[in-house]
Amino acid sequence: MKKLINAPDDVLADALAGVAAAHPSLTVHLDERFITRAGGPTPGKVGLVSGGGSGHEPLHGGYVGYGMLDAACPGEVFTSPVPDQIHAATTAVDAGAGVLHIVKNYTGDVLNFQMAAELADDDGVRVESVVVNDDVAVEDSTWTAGRRGTGATVFVEKIAGAAAERGADLATVAALAREVNERSRSFGVALTPCTLPAAGKPGFELADDEMELGVGIHGEPGRSRAKLAPAKEIATTALEAIHADMPLSGDVLVMVNGMGGTPLIELYVVYKAVAEWLSGHGVTIARNLVGNYITSLEMAGCSITVCRLTPELTELWDAPVETPGLRWGR
Amino acid sequence: MKKLINAPDDVLADALAGVAAAHPSLTVHLDERFITRAGGPTPGKVGLVSGGGSGHEPLHGGYVGYGMLDAACPGEVFTSPVPDQIHAATTAVDAGAGVLHIVKNYTGDVLNFQMAAELADDDGVRVESVVVNDDVAVEDSTWTAGRRGTGATVFVEKIAGAAAERGADLATVAALAREVNERSRSFGVALTPCTLPAAGKPGFELADDEMELGVGIHGEPGRSRAKLAPAKEIATTALEAIHADMPLSGDVLVMVNGMGGTPLIELYVVYKAVAEWLSGHGVTIARNLVGNYITSLEMAGCSITVCRLTPELTELWDAPVETPGLRWGR
Known part of the structure; x- marks a missing residue:
């Protein structure tokens, strides 16, 4: 560790x-x-x-x-x-x-x-x-x-x-x-496990060419183990799962969240794929976050969260906030 | 990879x-x-x-x-x-x-x-x-x-x-x-290497119980390879190296920066050690940043940067900024 x-x-x-x-x-x-x-x-x-x-x-x-x-x-x-x-x-x-x-x-x-x-x-x-x-x-x-x-x-x-x-x-x-x-709906993908300080070893194992689709924020198992895929396919898998559960339309707030061990440059690669998928399905990203907002120690991977906005929710999202983790408008 | x-x-x-x-x-x-x-x-x-x-x-x-x-x-x-x-x-x-x-x-x-x-x-x-x-x-x-x-x-x-x-x-x-x-002076420590996408394998190797003291932001070698130490010792090593080069006093701006693969909770553990060392040496942290500001892909580790402030520099630091990476006061 x-x-x-x-x-x-x-x-x-x-x-x-x-x-x-x-x-x-x-x-x-x-x-x-x-x-x-x-x-x-x-x-x-x-x-x-x-x-x-x-x-x-x-x-x-x-x-x-x-x-x-x-x-x-x-x-x-x-x-x-x-x-x-x-x-x-x-x-x-x-x-x-x-x-x-x-x-x-x-x-x-x-x-x-x-x-x-x-x-x-x-x-x-x-x-x-x-x-x-x-x-x-x-x-x-x-x-x-x-x-x-x-x-x-x-x-x-x-x-x-x-x-x-x-x-x-x-x-x-x-x-x-x-x-x-x-x-709101979310779907996460892990490329690596993470290690609890008290445990001293990874909470689960992933082979060098594997990812966990649908992973939880503590490394809980998801839907399936799969071969590591391009970012575009991962984004598609996540968004299809979300869309199947809650059909997406209109204006949305999207978060591409890093799980703690994923570089920001990769999150932007994922965001591009997310933006293209949503645009191709007639959905407008009105607001977004790209970065580490809800992490899982040093796990590599990302989660995608989509919220179907209303004018009221958008206006409240835009309202001033001043915290160590989110800050704008004041 | x-x-x-x-x-x-x-x-x-x-x-x-x-x-x-x-x-x-x-x-x-x-x-x-x-x-x-x-x-x-x-x-x-x-x-x-x-x-x-x-x-x-x-x-x-x-x-x-x-x-x-x-x-x-x-x-x-x-x-x-x-x-x-x-x-x-x-x-x-x-x-x-x-x-x-x-x-x-x-x-x-x-x-x-x-x-x-x-x-x-x-x-x-x-x-x-x-x-x-x-x-x-x-x-x-x-x-x-x-x-x-x-x-x-x-x-x-x-x-x-x-x-x-x-x-x-x-x-x-x-x-x-x-x-x-x-x-300003900086000192970095790596716990793991990182992998360039084009190379497909880590840029250097570190044993399971080793860290690189003084590592560069591309994984370039630092001063020495050492056994992994507690955060407090790592902070002391970094601050002593900085203090030896530029004696610290008065008000400072401190950044505890994550290299990309280190959880924020660990950066706060390091920040505590940094704050205690500086306080013990009569140095006042007037401003700080804790988070990922200059990363090295998914490298685990952190760097510590200290700037000896003047009233003018403090005032310019506090001035409004509105960028994706730093945002306040406007």
């Missing part, structure tokens, strides 16, 4: 200390393990809390800030955050208007966020939850009943965050978050 | 087409192979042109835009751009106030930018050049007479770009660029 770490057990604590040192706009609660905006909650604003296993950075801690999340709860690498941690973050950001939990659909995450919501309810904090389940690759995979939550989480956090910043109430923010999830 | 590409010979053309499709703020001149701002040159503003081999994205194309570069000239992967290409970019962005060439110190780059400057001079375009040579690891390495140009290039492009945007003349912008270079 070759990693820039001190010791496997210290990775999360060290990284959180690094985040604290790097970003004065954030407050890192090192003992309780959650990250909030340095300014504290905005009075009267719905609070947005997300979280999940670490190893997917910049998700979620990198999306705390104006126009996006109020708090993020990082678990150990590829491990759900615990209820107490989520509960503490939830009460910390409640400003009287309630809190939205944005939860990726993994069994442990769903269960622990639910327990935290019950604890918060006991404190008189209103909590709504949205479960993100955009990955079309498989149903009921490792760690998940139903579909996995992947790239659409970035879209949900951005768009719901913009609505909350403008003063929308909890029901409205939650409905928007669900709408973004329902209008 | 596992890469998200179509064919090794098509990587640059495909990636440039992807950049063109993804970023309406840029104009990609696909035939002549350079990237400019979509709006064309700003009348009366000094033009900033950089370039070099591809494979270091977002450098340089990702830094074209308001407050930074006017044009970038990408060569083939790890290969210098050619004089005609640089010449075309130079004349395209000249708005009457002359053009600054920002050149990383590699023999081919320096030679080809020099020839392009002579061609531009024949056209009546005034050109000044700054050669970036911030890497303290080695002198006269592979591809370079003197020191290599690495991470400080990002600082030079940002700060000189801010000055040009405010209307500084060519001599002033060039002097600032040289000042930033003179006040």
